[in-house]
Amino acid sequence: MTSRGAGPLYQRIADNLRARIQSGELAAGAKLPTEESLTKTHGVTRATVRQAVQVLVNEGLVVSERPRGHFVRRIERLIYRPQKEWRERPTHPELDQFMDEQVELGRKPSQTIAVELAAPPPDVAARLGLAEGDTVVIRKRVRYLDGTPFNTNDSYFPLELVQGSEIMHPADIGRGANQVLAELGAEQTHAVDEIEVRMPTPDEASRLEIGLGVPVAMHRVTGYTDNGRPVRVVRNVLPGDRHLIAFERTRPAKPQKGDEQ
Amino acid sequence: MTSRGAGPLYQRIADNLRARIQSGELAAGAKLPTEESLTKTHGVTRATVRQAVQVLVNEGLVVSERPRGHFVRRIERLIYRPQKEWRERPTHPELDQFMDEQVELGRKPSQTIAVELAAPPPDVAARLGLAEGDTVVIRKRVRYLDGTPFNTNDSYFPLELVQGSEIMHPADIGRGANQVLAELGAEQTHAVDEIEVRMPTPDEASRLEIGLGVPVAMHRVTGYTDNGRPVRVVRNVLPGDRHLIAFERTRPAKPQKGDEQ
Known part of the structure; x- marks a missing residue:
């Protein structure tokens, strides 16, 4: 589940965040790094960061709570x-x-x-x-x-x-x-x-x-x-x-x- | 499942298309109306039409097959x-x-x-x-x-x-x-x-x-x-x-x- 070094840039950023969620480094309820910080870390535009985060939202891993930011979804079955x-x-x-x-x-x-x-x-x-x-x-x-x-x-x-x-x-x-x-x-x-x-x-x-x-x-x-x-x-x-x-x-x-x- | 006359415009267009899929008017495998035709029918921009179709893609009802267009998903369980x-x-x-x-x-x-x-x-x-x-x-x-x-x-x-x-x-x-x-x-x-x-x-x-x-x-x-x-x-x-x-x-x-x- 780590970055495979291939595919579009936003997918690789999504892969990176997903791996951190799945390893527990970003735990349930944790706040994702801000768009600004992700922009700097990965050296990409804000649009690319947004695309990456949207991938995780569509996978159900991340919840958007505007204007507070994005958070790791709590799953309790x-x-x-x-x-x-x-x-x-x-x-x-x-x-x-x-x-x-x-x-x-x-x-x-x-x-x-x-x-x-x-x-x-x-x-x-x-x-x-x-x-x-x-x-x-x-x-x-x-x-x-x-x-x-x-x-x-x-x-x-x-x-x-x-x-x-x-x-x-x-x-x-x-x-x-x-x-x-x-x-x-x-x-x-x-x-x-x-x-x-x-x-x-x-x-x-x-x-x-x-x-x-x-x-x-x-x-x-x-x-x-x-x-x-x-x-x-x-x-x-x-x-x-x-x-x-x-x-x-x-x-x-x-x-x-x-x-x- | 019909349009409730409320909510954003793209949601209402999505509601309309969804109702036509669920009634069978747009059957499994059928091609959706083109972006151009939806633009004219609803008097909206192409961006709004795209947003509406994306809602149905995310719901799993519609498949994008570029460049041929969008199609109603065949579900066979x-x-x-x-x-x-x-x-x-x-x-x-x-x-x-x-x-x-x-x-x-x-x-x-x-x-x-x-x-x-x-x-x-x-x-x-x-x-x-x-x-x-x-x-x-x-x-x-x-x-x-x-x-x-x-x-x-x-x-x-x-x-x-x-x-x-x-x-x-x-x-x-x-x-x-x-x-x-x-x-x-x-x-x-x-x-x-x-x-x-x-x-x-x-x-x-x-x-x-x-x-x-x-x-x-x-x-x-x-x-x-x-x-x-x-x-x-x-x-x-x-x-x-x-x-x-x-x-x-x-x-x-x-x-x-x-x-x-």
Whole structure:
């Protein structure tokens, strides 16, 4: 990751700064050398320095805080474990396992809940087996930690399934939406997790206060009943500088001796 | 996602183009209107048009192919299923499940393999319980589909464990590295998957031909033996425009009636 002595001048200055960030010489939160000082050190114009710093901004390593200058981004990823959704005794079913863990760590979680009726977006329609003309109930949540937006969690349910139930109320469901589904005869027993990686939309960037150069994971969960009926799709938007997604798995028992991989 | 009639002019032009991309009016691979035509349509300077298009490039929606112009990025995500690593009969153990599926789809996979001895990077050292002064064997693979680089897969093993084994040879291991570990008395029986989302390093961008505005998932797998000893760390770098990561899970049996979530 050191300067390779080739490529445009601004790239070499960027390489130099990046190496200093990655070695920890410029630690999280540290102020970058000023434009003026970089201009002198490298004997280049201010425009070249700006181009170099912009490379690091686009890579998500550096944050611009005008007029104070540029700073090394603090990246603190909290562990998010989708498999914990079904652990035995959640303390706060709707705040879910993610927030639960944060409470244990002494942070203060909060959330906003809104409920909308709308046509399903194409990915949701495909997974719930709905036509685009059908209607879904969307429970939209923004989750905060210590007042800072952390992620969004939008759950989509077929209207005909949840009509008239608590799921349509824009308030916390103490025992969890999964339990309400179970009471409606649509208990989820298995799920498929899908993770896509992309840049945030402007709307996501604004709702979640996502900086330049920070991508998101779109974590989509489709929940199925015992007989394979899809009853819920969840779309979580997780800013990459704040989340690490973790799964655990066990090797299945072998069918017979000598049949190992 | 339509123009909100507020914000800087270039943002509104970007909003307009983004909405046309998302509606499908400008489909994957389509050429964007020329700078000249956008200048006339919106009654703005060429600099403003360039700023608007750059927003979409940074979001990964648009690709610059000078001198031909700008095009809507083609995003085709292949499904990658980490859990399939341990399915019963892999056809090509080292090419693994990912490539296996591609063969079934008629694509031509290939890979390069290099073996290095090095000090473990901090995340690997922590997971393998090694000190930074220890040595690991790294099997570095780049996988290609139809000649295009698709992802990188680097496996880290403690030197003292794999010394002298096939794992140190820079060639395909027909029965798979997992089987070699098993023969060395270090069979993996469970694993932890971790997924981090970030922009690629310049090195990754160059090795994997990753365009502007395309983030990566860093998928890290730590494999453990039956008695909890970590014996392997894998780091996969997966460009976001080419991969969708999928897991499946089943709700554990309930401990007792009335104890549902």
